Amino acid sequence: MASHLKKHHRRLALPPLLALVLALGGCAGQMAYRDGNTLMAQDQVEAGLLKYQEALKAEPTNAEYRAAYVQARDRAAQGFIREAERQLADGQPELAEQGWRRALALDPANERARAGLRTLERNARQAKLLAIAREHVARGEYDLAKQRLNALLTETPSNEPARQLLREVTEKTAPSAVETGLAKAYKQPITIEFRDAPLKQVFEVISRRSNLNFVFDKDVKTDQRTTVLLRNSTVEAAIYFLLLTNQLEQQVMDANTVLIYPNTAAKQKEYQEMTVKTFYLANADAKMVANTLKTILKTRDVVVDEKLNLLIVRDNPEAIRLAERVIATQDMPEAEVMLEVEILEVKRSTLMNLGVQWPTSIGINPLTDLAGDLTVNELRNLNSDRILLSGISGAININKTDTDSNLLANPRIRVRNKQKANIVIGDKLPVITPTVSGGGLGGFASDSVTYVDVGLKLAVEPTIYLNDEIAIKVELEVSNLVSTLTTRNGSTAYQLGTRQASTTLQLKDGENQVLAGLINNEQRGTGNKIPGAGDLPILGRLFGTQRDDNQKTEIVLSITPRLIRNVQRPEASASEFSAGTDASFRRRPDFSARPAVQMPALPGAQPRPGVGAVVELAPPAQTAPVTLSPSQPSGPSPQQLQQQQFQQMQQQQQMQQQQQQQIQRQQLSQPTQPGQPAQPLQPAEQIAPPAEPAPPAAPAAPVEESPIPSVPPPVQDVPLSRGQPAPLPPASGQPRPLQ
Structure with a gap:
């Protein structure tokens, strides 16, 4: 019996104990929440996050605690992520990995932290592929290097080292269109100088060196004069300038043949390939x-x-x-962004109904006869047995009701750059409107139905910039049904409550922004008490009842952009690249300087007065000869030339000395004008123009062992054998030294 009573006592004591525990838990949660707010205000994010966790653990259903915890968690995670990204940019991938893992410990669903870890893995894998590609290039395995680089760039097109290496490999392996069509002839180096020379002669010189065939249209004036001076250039550049300055155009016919035609509209239609x-x-x-x-x-x-x-x-x-x-x-590809949106309706409703509800009125009704009439005699004999009291009723009100907020929506939407996205969550309320068509007996009535959206409507339009910042145009509208109205003609109308917000903000990638302030606060108080006594403090509750109804609703919008892809x-x-001229898209050649290569003059080419040409297509085996046009002053001094020539003289044979003596005697027959600088002799690889006619001199004595015949005066230049040094120029008024 005693055991049964003890169990019954425990069951009776359990509800008060549970209530006490819940009350203490609520107080602990409120204190932790306040401490968390204080710490967050001091920018102690991690400590504040722990306090919010304590508050949420004490009251798991409290939406206000949950919203604060989510905001603090995102703030702490974003701090770790930003620090990790900075460390990665500084070349510290190990520290960056630690930061991203700390962010994932706070928010396991944080996509930005996961993307950071994937970036580390991808960077390590790509660094290995890039190293392998460099090894292939070093060994000359360009095809394998291309395969590695293409696979790497397919995954990450913005990898600049891989793109640079691929460009280098492509330049080495893939010839350009000109090199392919003309067997690389256009890329051969050349130094060429022509002054007022026939166009045909210039092309003949270029043809001999480059092994190109030139075919001229019948309307090309091959005898027209041209001047071109190019040093350390290319065959392509020489042809380009010749065509450009003479209003000509070219058409590649085969691997080593080029057609030259006038650059006119008619000829373009005839020859230009499409x-x-x-x-x-x-x-x-x-x-x-x-x-x-x-x-x-x-x-x-x-x-x-x-x-x-x-x-x-x-x-x-x-x-x-x-x-x-x-x-x-x-x-x-266009830029894209993932918008993480969280919309909370923080609604707190408090209803307090406390006090004694006294009757508001008392009715006294005397008992009457069956007819319901009260006579005077009965009124005189009225007593307590014949009096009926009504309306005597009361109640004791002890009631308090609290409600928390609820989550409206938590969507994640992916949007392209400058595209609008809409989110609608709610209901469509039908609005019925009766209409009557026609008149009289033939008319008929009908109902037209239209729909009104009620609920949540969110419209976003992002603009993504190249610095990874996102500007977002946000339009938020939250509506609810307040009441239903019926008009006189029977149609239905609705009274809607609406809260709207529209703004444009600019955020960084992963930066969270909370928009709040859409508050609706309603306070209603109703009192039912005895006059006078009900107004007493504290004791007034015994003489009346007070009903307090407080409703506070706030819409909170949290938005976080996650950049998926930006414009590269x-x-x-x-x-930026060359696009030719308004008249032609002709490509400009490569004008980079290259070593000059000398080439002998055309056999049998006779110089004309005022005409000079120098063609160099390869560097000489030893010291490069000095090339001067007739109109240019001498470069090196006669003493320097004399020293060089004497060094070469010691290496020549006796026959070469006799030849030089004969040439020297012929040149000494030409007197030098006083004050006029001596003109150096042109090398054998040049076609030199003649100087002014000199007075005739006595013919030189012939030398039998010389294979070079005597030249009658005036003599301007005598071709020498390749590799034979040129004679020294004499000083003014002095005879030339013998070689």
Whole structure:
């Protein structure tokens, strides 16, 4: 019996104990929440986060604690992530990995921290691939290096070291169009000087060195004079300048044949080849790209296939090549961003109904007869047995009700750059409106139904910048049904409560922003008490009842942008390049200096007055000869030339000395004008113009062992054998020294 009573006593004591525990837990949660707010205000994010965890552990259903905890958690995680990104940029991947893992410990679903760890893994893998590709390049295995680099760039197109290495490999392995069509003849170095020379003669010299065949149109004036002075240039540059300055154009016929024709509209239509190319676009809009080509390149033959998103272009090869580069700058993937949105409706409702509800009125009703009438005699004999009291009723009110907030939405939406995204969560309320069509007996009534959206509506439009910042235009509207109204004609209308917010903000990648302040606060108080006594403090509750109803609602919007992909800024070479002139898209050649290569003059070429030419196509075996045109002053002094010639003289044979003596005697027959600088002799590899006619001199005595015949005066230049030194120029008024 005693045991039974003890168990019954425990069951009776359990509810009060549970209530006490819950009350203490609520107080502990409130204290932890306040401490967390204090720590967050002091920028102690991690300590404040621990306090919010304690508060949420004490009251797991408290939405206010949950919202504060989520905000503090995101703030702490973003701090770890920003520090990790800074460490990665400073070349400290180990510390960056620790930061990202700390962020994941706080928020296991943090996509930015996961992406950071994936970036570390990808960087390590790509560094290994890049090292392997460099080894392939060092061994000359360019195909294997290309495979590694293409795989690496497919995964990460912005890897600049890999792109640079791929460009180097491509330059080494893939010849350009000119090299392929002309067997690399255009890239041969050349130094050429012609003054007022026939155009045909210049092309003959270039043809001998480059092994190119030149075919001229019948309208090309091959006898027209031209002047070209190029040193350490290329065959391509020489041909380019000749064509440009003489209004000519070229057409490659085969691997070593070039057709030269006048640069006129009629000849262009006749000779210029046209190329048709199809461009498959992966990201850009075909119509927009077509308009760009028509505006920039003046391309007329462009066909757009919107279904396949491709372009078909017909133009000359130079225009096609430029179109490829223009399209490459446009056909790039658009930037995208993931928006993490959390919308909370923080609603706190408190209802307090405490006191004694006394009757508001007492009715006295005397008992009457069956007819319900009260006579005077009965009124005289009225006593307590014949009096009925009504309305005597009361109640004791002890009631308090609290409600918490609820989560409206937590969507994650992916949006392209400058595209609008909408989120609608709620109901559509029908609004019925009766209408009558026609009149009289033939009319009929009908109902028209329209719908009104009630709930949550969110519209976002991001703008992504190249510095990884995102500007977001946000429009938020939260509506609810307040009451239903019926009009006189029977139609239904609704009274809606609406709260709206519209703003534009700019955030960094992963930065969280909380928008709050859409508050609706309602306070209602109702009292039912005895006059006078009910107004007493504390004791007034015994003489009346007080009902306090407080409702506070706040809309909180938390938004965090996560950059998925940004626009890759093109390289300088891709964003700026030569596009020819208004009249032609002719490509400018490579003008980089190269070692000069000498070439002998054409056999039998006779110089004309005022005409000079120097053609150098390879560096000499020893000291480079001094090349001076007749109009240029001498460069080295006669003493320096004399020293060089005497050094070479010791290495020559007796026959060469006799030949030099004969040449010296012939040149000494030409007197030098006083004050006029001595003109140096031209080397044998040059075609030198004649000087002014000199007075005739006595013929030199013939030398039998010399294979060179005597030349009658006036003699301007005598060709020498290759490798034979040129005679020394004499000083003014002095005879030339014998070799």
